[in-house]
Amino acid sequence: MTVERTAAAIPLQASAAGWRQAVIRTVGRWVKRSGTAWRRSIMLRVVGSTLALSVLIVFLLGQLVLGQVRDGLLRAKVKSAVAEASSGFTAANQRLILAETSAESESTGDLVNDIVQDAANSGGGLYNVVLLSDASPGATTGAALASGGVKLETVTSLPELVRRVGQSPQPAYAYRYAPILYDSGTTKGLIVGSRIRGYQLFYLFPLDQEQATLSLVRQRLATTGFLLVLLLGLIAYVLTRQVVSPVRMAARISARIAAGQLDERMQVSGEDDLAKLASSFNRMATHLQQQIRQLEDLSRVQRRFVADVSHELRTPLTTVRMAADVLHEARDTFHPQVARSAELLQTQLDRFEALLSDLLEISRFDAGAAILEAEQVDLRDIAAKVIEGAEPLAERRGAALRLVGPQMPCVAEVDPRRIERVLRNLVVNAIEHCDGRDVVVRVAANNEAVAVAVRDYGVGLKPGEASLVFNRFWRADPARARTTGGTGLGLSIALEDAHLHGGWLQAWGQPGAGSQFRLTVPRAVGQAIDRSPIPLEPADARRMHALAEVSARRAGVGGPHAPA
Amino acid sequence: MRVMKGRVLVVDDDTALAEMLGIVLRNEGFEPVFCADGDRALSAFRESKPDLVLLDLMLPGKDGIDVCRQIRNESGVPIVMLTAKTDTVDVVVGLESGADDYVVKPFKPKELVARIRARLRRTEEPAPETLQIGDLAIDVAGHSVKRDGRAIPLTPLEFDLLVALARKPWQVFTREVLLEQVWGYRHAADTRLVNVHVQRLRSKIERDPERPEIVVTVRGVGYKAGPA
Numbered sequence: 001m002t003v004e005r006t007a008a009a010i011p012l013q014a015s016a017a018g019w020r021q022a023v024i025r026t027v028g029r030w031v032k033r034s035g036t037a038w039r040r041s042i043m044l045r046v047v048g049s050t051l052a053l054s055v056l057i058v059f060l061l062g063q064l065v066l067g068q069v070r071d072g073l074l075r076a077k078v079k080s081a082v083a084e085a086s087s088g089f090t091a092a093n094q095r096l097i098l099a100e101t102s103a104e105s106e107s108t109g110d111l112v113n114d115i116v117q118d119a120a121n122s123g124g125g126l127y128n129v130v131l132l133s134d135a136s137p138g139a140t141t142g143a144a145l146a147s148g149g150v151k152l153e154t155v156t157s158l159p160e161l162v163r164r165v166g167q168s169p170q171p172a173y174a175y176r177y178a179p180i181l182y183d184s185g186t187t188k189g190l191i192v193g194s195r196i197r198g199y200q201l202f203y204l205f206p207l208d209q210e211q212a213t214l215s216l217v218r219q220r221l222a223t224t225g226f227l228l229v230l231l232l233g234l235i236a237y238v239l240t241r242q243v244v245s246p247v248r249m250a251a252r253i254s255a256r257i258a259a260g261q262l263d264e265r266m267q268v269s270g271e272d273d274l275a276k277l278a279s280s281f282n283r284m285a286t287h288l289q290q291q292i293r294q295l296e297d298l299s300r301v302q303r304r305f306v307a308d309v310s311h312e313l314r315t316p317l318t319t320v321r322m323a324a325d326v327l328h329e330a331r332d333t334f335h336p337q338v339a340r341s342a343e344l345l346q347t348q349l350d351r352f353e354a355l356l357s358d359l360l361e362i363s364r365f366d367a368g369a370a371i372l373e374a375e376q377v378d379l380r381d382i383a384a385k386v387i388e389g390a391e392p393l394a395e396r397r398g399a400a401l402r403l404v405g406p407q408m409p410c411v412a413e414v415d416p417r418r419i420e421r422v423l424r425n426l427v428v429n430a431i432e433h434c435d436g437r438d439v440v441v442r443v444a445a446n447n448e449a450v451a452v453a454v455r456d457y458g459v460g461l462k463p464g465e466a467s468l469v470f471n472r473f474w475r476a477d478p479a480r481a482r483t484t485g486g487t488g489l490g491l492s493i494a495l496e497d498a499h500l501h502g503g504w505l506q507a508w509g510q511p512g513a514g515s516q517f518r519l520t521v522p523r524a525v526g527q528a529i530d531r532s533p534i535p536l537e538p539a540d541a542r543r544m545h546a547l548a549e550v551s552a553r554r555a556g557v558g559g560p561h562a563p564a
Numbered sequence: 565m566r567v568m569k570g571r572v573l574v575v576d577d578d579t580a581l582a583e584m585l586g587i588v589l590r591n592e593g594f595e596p597v598f599c600a601d602g603d604r605a606l607s608a609f610r611e612s613k614p615d616l617v618l619l620d621l622m623l624p625g626k627d628g629i630d631v632c633r634q635i636r637n638e639s640g641v642p643i644v645m646l647t648a649k650t651d652t653v654d655v656v657v658g659l660e661s662g663a664d665d666y667v668v669k670p671f672k673p674k675e676l677v678a679r680i681r682a683r684l685r686r687t688e689e690p691a692p693e694t695l696q697i698g699d700l701a702i703d704v705a706g707h708s709v710k711r712d713g714r715a716i717p718l719t720p721l722e723f724d725l726l727v728a729l730a731r732k733p734w735q736v737f738t739r740e741v742l743l744e745q746v747w748g749y750r751h752a753a754d755t756r757l758v759n760v761h762v763q764r765l766r767s768k769i770e771r772d773p774e775r776p777e778i779v780v781t782v783r784g785v786g787y788k789a790g791p792a
Contacts, residue, residue, distance in 0.1 A: 315581055315648065317669070318581055318646075318670040321673075322581075322673045
């Protein structure tokens with residue numbers, strides 16, 4: 001039997017544990033959720049704290065009022081009880097005096113009985129009476145008597161009161177609150193006692209009435225308090241609603257304005273602070289809208305200006321260009337100085353033209369007028385095309401161009417004309433700085449991006465120059481500037497093109513180790529890139545770096561990483 | 565003595581540029597005719613009956629696009645636009661209005677002359693040849709395209725494009741190859757030329773240009789002739 005019971009109890013316990021866990025989890029979730037709501041909602045916080053504070057205040061006030069009412073009630077009761085008792089004491093005193101002086105001797109038992117009966121009767125049931133004889137305070141017969149079914153213990157269990165009454169000078173009295181023990185039960189009561197000629201007479205007033213009054217008052221106070229708290233909560237709710245709903249509206253509308261709906265405005269009603277908030281919010285929105293419109297207009301004007309300048313400059317430039325060409329063709333028939341002038345005119349016109357078109361391109365970016373015309377293109381094809389185009393220049397400079405790419409297609413959504421321009425720029429740049437060594441163009445792809453890196457083994461970049469190369473008109477070596485071609489804007493335009501694709505264009509370089517420019521574009525327009533498929537610092541440079549360090553350590557030269 | 569290779573109508577409001585164009589064209593053996601006003605361009609075209617029109621897109625009076633459209637309505641004569649704008653929209657609008665090719669200012673004289681020559685090169689008599697593509701019959705020597713016996717008018721450039729595709733119906737042509745064969749570009753140039761002209765050709769020869777059956781796009785590569 002025992003075994004069976006234990007076996008049955010185990011799953012019960014287990015399920016109880018599971019149930020407890022579920023409860024804990026639910027409560028935890030609930031607490032977390034309400035914590036979030038508490039943090040997010042001003043209204044909840046205001047109403048919540050108002051409720052908490054008003055509960056506290058109502059409770060304290062209730063206690064205060066209740067205490068005062070009780071004190072008042074008891075004081076009145078004591079007053080009436082003492083008055084009642086005093087007259088009883090006086091009557092009992094006279095009765096005893098009469099009994100002492102009268103000739104006919106009454107038995108003590110009868111006398112005591114009479115006194116108690118008289119006293120109890122004159123109270124009309126409002127109180128009961130206990131009489132003890134001085135001689136035997138603990139005695140229960142003869143010299144001790146109680147009326148109305150009151151147990152003698154009510155009094156005899158209060159030795160302190162009995163002693164005080166026993167020692168008090170006549171006709172003083174003493175009182176205290178104590179439970180009155182009946183045969184049938186107990187009530188709270190007030191006991192007033194006095195010593196009268198060898199006896200102690202106690203009046204026992206039950207406090208039923210007062211108790212009832214007090215509990216009624218308590219009930220009423222609780223109800224009132226509850227209603228008051230509810231009312232305060234409601235008031236807090238209504239007030240915060242009045243304040244919070246315009247604030248919420250402001251939040252909603254500013255979110256809409258931020259999303260580009262510049263015509264959104266708040267409703268202004270009345271003349272209070274919230275109306276002021278709404279109207280100044282609207283003023284701010286109007287001002288912002290004006291500023292944005294103005295900027296848009298400026299941008300439009302700028303774009304228009306660029307187009308106009310473009311046209312106005314190009315037409316005379318075309319004429320000059322053709323005239324110079326005609327002169328150039330005929331230069332053999334000129335005086336040598338004139339012929340040289342014609343040549344200079346020709347070459348500088350080329351430069352001027354390149355500069356003009358780069359400037360126009362840059363200003364188009366600045367005006368935000370550049371548009372991306374993206375399509376799916378394999379970047380290996382573009383790289384091959386660019387290399388083919390740069391072959392003649394490379395031959396003149398004695399450089400070899402190499403394309404390294406994977407077998408799989410490296411397709412990305414790009415504007416092929418822009419990417420081609422970027423790559424042409426990087427390749428031509430590399431050829432001009434490679435000092436006759438190889439230029440390697442590497443194409444690679446990962447899941448999110450396609451990258452093209454152009455590596456040269458020329459003079460390289462000094463520390464800090466890697467970020468400067470993209471600055472407009474920046475030159476690594478001002479002395480070289482006039483001999484090599486280029487407008488000084490090529491890399492700036494390339495960077496803008498890369499940014500237009502949402503891609504990266506970065507440079508790496510080390511003096512003597514050459515440099516690498518890496519273009520990374522996302523596979524799809526608008527996609528973010530985390531990692532480029534090609535490291536910015538080329539692997540061969542890292543290897544060279546490591547080798548140099550090892551040999552430096554072997555030679556006993558303390559490098560920065562050499563052990564001390 | 566130079567032989568006149570053809571008459572070229574130069575429509576340009578910039579007198580200096582027009583004069584310079586005249587010098588260069590004469591140097592190359594062409595006979596230039598000038599018009600400085602868009603409103604008078606059409607009448608000048610009718611009077612001079614040029615072999616080619618050089619048209620500046622920005623003109624006082626009527627704008628170059630309108631002039632281009634008017635001339636194209638009357639004739640298939642080659643039109644080369646001169647434009648200062650490189651923005652796609654401008655170029656595409658120019659091409660859609662009927663221009664065969666365009667040159668962006670500032671251009672080199674040689675570049676311009678090469679473009680003009682490429683448009684005028686059909687001087688040698690082609691051998692009699694008849695091609696069939698889809699339900700179209702092409703008479704190469706007679707320079708005509710017929711569907712069910714009814715002739716479809718095409719400009720010389722559109723005709724060249726169609727013939728290039730129809731001669732090798734098994735081959736897919738990239739835009740670059742078409743640029744070289746039809747426009748005569750030796751270096752890679754603007755592939756938008758091909759896109760716009762294929763659209764225009766389709767609008768003339770296809771039964772439903774939205775679902776082309778004769779000039780078919782091969783995604784990611786280029787175009788080919790549809791099954792014969």
